[in-house]
Amino acid sequence: MxxxxxxxxxxxxxxxxxxxxxxxxxxxxxxxxxxxxxxxxxxxxxxxxxxxxxxxxxxxxxxxxxxxxxxxxxxxxxxxxxxxxQNELLGELKLYCSVTASHSFLHQILSRYRQQFPRVEIKLRTGDVAMSVSRIINELEDMAIAAKPDVMPAGLAFQTIGLSPLVFIAPTKRCEVQAQIASHPAAFMPWSELPMIVPEQGIGRKRLDQWFKRKNVRPLIYSEVAGNEAIVSMVSLGFGIGVVPKIVLDNSPLQHLIQVLSVSPELAPFEVGICTLKKRLKNPLINSLWQVTKEGIDKN
Amino acid sequence: MxxxxxxxxxxxxxxxxxxxxxxxxxxxxxxxxxxxxxxxxxxxxxxxxxxxxxxxxxxxxxxxxxxxxxxxxxxxxxxxxxxxxQNELLGELKLYCSVTASHSFLHQILSRYRQQFPRVEIKLRTGDVAMSVSRIINELEDMAIAAKPDVMPAGLAFQTIGLSPLVFIAPTKRCEVQAQIASHPAAFMPWSELPMIVPEQGIGRKRLDQWFKRKNVRPLIYSEVAGNEAIVSMVSLGFGIGVVPKIVLDNSPLQHLIQVLSVSPELAPFEVGICTLKKRLKNPLINSLWQVTKEGIDKN
DNA sequence: AGTTTATGTTGCAAATAATGCAACACAGTA
DNA sequence: TACTGTGTTGCATTATTTGCAACATAAACT
CATH class of the missing domain: 1.10.10.10 (Winged helix-like DNA-binding domain superfamily/Winged helix DNA-binding domain)
Structure with a gap:
C-alpha cells in the first residue's frame, strides 16, 4: 500500500x-x-x-x-x-554548507548520492552556516545545508534533516572565565559579567538575543565572530562563553577543552536541513539530490 | 508507493x-x-x-x-x-436497505463480496431507507445502506457510496395535478395549491421542509408515506407531486409515468452510503463487507 | 501489599496535507 | 476575434495525521 x-x-x-x-x-x-x-x-x-x-x-x-x-x-x-x-545524470551541482555539516549530515547523504549518480560533480564550498540562505536566494549556490529560518523566505524549499540542541559552552581549562563559572551555582550565573563570544548573525544569534532579553540581562559581548567552529576555538582558548549547536561540538577536535553549561530555559534547538529555490526543484540535477536526501531521512 | x-x-x-x-x-x-x-x-x-x-x-x-x-x-x-x-470467513450478516438500493448500489457490492466470502450468509431485509440509521443504532441490523444523516450520530461509521440528486416528480398522464403543472411556467408554480406526497420522515423530508420554508410557502400535503418506492407509486397514479432521489426513479418500472420537474433552487443531493456501529467494525464479518465496499468505490 | 517501571493505546488540540472551486493559460476552431 | 476544450495553479476549506499527555495494564522490585 x-x-x-x-x-x-x-x-x-x-x-x-x-x-x-x-x-x-x-x-x-x-x-x-x-x-x-x-x-x-x-x-x-x-x-x-x-x-x-x-x-x-x-x-x-x-x-x-x-x-x-x-x-x-x-x-x-x-x-x-x-x-x-536515464543514461546517467550528468552535470555539476554547487553545494554550500558549514564545515560541521560536511562532516555529519552531508557526509551520509553524499555517500548515498554518489552511488546513484556518480557522474554528477559536486562543487562543495564550506563556510558559515548563517550565510546559507542568502547564498541560495542570490543563486550563488544550487543547494545548501542551512538552519531553518524562523520565517521562511518566499520561494525557498526547505527539508529538515535533523535537530541539534543549541548549547552554552565554556572552557574547561583553568582561566578567568572558568573560575567565574565554577564559583556560582548554575541558577545564579552572573550573565552580565561573563564575556560572550556570539555569532555575528544567523539563527544562533537571534535565539541568543531573545534568551537574554527574556532574562532581562544585557550580555557582555566580548567578540562577534562568523562560523560556529570559530566560536568553539575562541571558547576553548578561554576568551569567554559561547553558544553553538551541539553537533558542532560533537564533531570538534577541541571538544575535550569544552564543557556544556546547563541553563534554564534551554534554547530552542537548531533545525538543520537542505534548501534550494522552489522553482529550481524542476532541475533534474537539483531534484536528484533533493530526493536522495528525502529518502535518506527514513532509512537509518 | x-x-x-x-x-x-x-x-x-x-x-x-x-x-x-x-x-x-x-x-x-x-x-x-x-x-x-x-x-x-x-x-x-x-x-x-x-x-x-x-x-x-x-x-x-x-x-x-x-x-x-x-x-x-x-x-x-x-x-x-x-x-x-483464513480458511473461509463463516457466519451470517444482517443487512438492511431500501428496495432501490438493493437493485443499484448493493447489487454490485454484494456480487463482489460473494466471490470473496462465499460462505457468509447475507440476511437481507428491505424497507424504508429512512429507518436505516435507527435500526443500526438499536442493533437490529449489522449493517445498512442509508442516507447520510445531516448530523452523524456518535459511534456511527458511515462510508459514502454515491450521490443521487433529490428531484421533484409529477405524473405524466393527464390528470388534475398534471393540468395544474402544465398551465404554469416552472418559475411560477403555485406550490401552495399542489398536493404533495411527502416522506413520513428521514432526510428527504427534512430537505423538503427546509426548501418550502426558504420559499416561504406552506405546502399542501396530500399524504405522508413511508418508502420512496411508495412515493413513486402515488405520484404515478396522479395523487400529487413527490420528491425522491433520482436513483429511485432510474430503477422504477413506473418511470415512464413520471416526469421530473426542474425547480430552483435545486435540493441538495442525497448521499447514499453503508453504515454500521464503529465499535462493531472489529467484528471480522462486518469488517469484511466494510472493506469490500471501500475498495469497490474506486474500482469502477 | 504497595510502589515503581515498562509498555502499548487513546483523547484531544494543533499542525499538516489534500481537496475542489474558480481563475488562469494556452492552443486549436468557428 | 471570440469561443471551446484542456491542463495547471492560487487559495480557502476540509480532512487527516501527529505528538503530547493521560491512561491502562502487567511485571518487577521493596
Missing part, C-alpha cells in the same frame, strides 16, 4: 517493540501504533499479538513481512532501473 | 485525458494533476508529455505502467491469499 507504512511495519516486525521501532522510524509510538492498526484494519487481519508486555508476529504478520519486503524491494528496483535508462 | 496514486496513474495512462481519468477516479482534475506531479517528482522523471492539447506516455511512463500494474496485482494477490489462509 503505502511505503512509509510498510517500513513501519517491518521496523516493528524486526524489533517487536513499539518504542524502539517508532524511534527507528522517527515517529512517536502513538503514530506507529495507529499505523499498524490501520494496516490491520485494511487487511482485516491482526498482524501482531500484543499483550501489553510482549509483541509477537501472528501467522498473517509473517506472511505480510514477505509481501512488504518484496514490495519495497521492487520499488527500489524500479527506481534504480529508471536511473539506468 | 501508494495504491490510490497508482490507480490514478493507470487511469490516466489508459484514457490519456485528465478530465476523463479524474472522473473515473472520483476526484477533481486538479487533484489528479497534482497527484501525477507528485509521482513524477518522487521518481524524478516525467511520466507524461502534455502539451495542453494532448497527453502521451513518455518512455519512463510506459515502464511505470508495468510497475504499477504488477504492484497493484500483487497487493490483490496478497489479500486474496489471506482469505485462503
Amino acid at each position: 503505502d511505503n512509509r507504512q510498510l517500513k513501519m511495519f517491518l521496523a516493528l516486525a524486526q524489533s517487536l517493540h513499539f518504542a524502539q521501532a517508532s524511534e527507528a522510524c522517527h515517529v512517536s509510538a502513538s503514530t506507529l501504533s495507529r499505523n499498524i492498526q490501520s494496516l490491520e484494519q485494511r487487511l482485516g487481519v491482526m498482524l501482531f499479538e500484543r499483550d501489553n508486555r510482549t509483541v509477537t508476529l501472528t501467522h498473517h504478520g509473517q506472511l505480510f513481512v514477505q509481501y512488504a519486503v518484496t514490495s519495497l524491494a521492487q520499488w527500489d528496483l524500479f527506481k534504480t532501473s529508471l536511473n539506468v535508462h | 501508494d495504491n490510490r496514486q497508482l490507480k490514478m496513474f493507470l487511469a490516466l495512462a489508459q484514457s490519456l485525458h485528465f478530465a476523463q481519468a479524474s472522473e473515473a477516479c472520483h476526484v477533481s482534475a486538479s487533484t489528479l494533476s497534482r497527484n501525477i506531479q507528485s509521482l513524477e517528482q518522487r521518481l524524478g522523471v516525467m511520466l507524461f508529455e502534455r502539451d495542453n492539447r494532448t497527453v502521451t506516455l513518455t518512455h519512463h511512463g510506459q515502464l511505470f505502467v508495468q510497475y504499477a500494474v504488477t504492484s497493484l496485482a500483487q497487493w490483490d494477490l496478497f489479500k486474496t491469499s489471506l482469505n485462503v489462509h
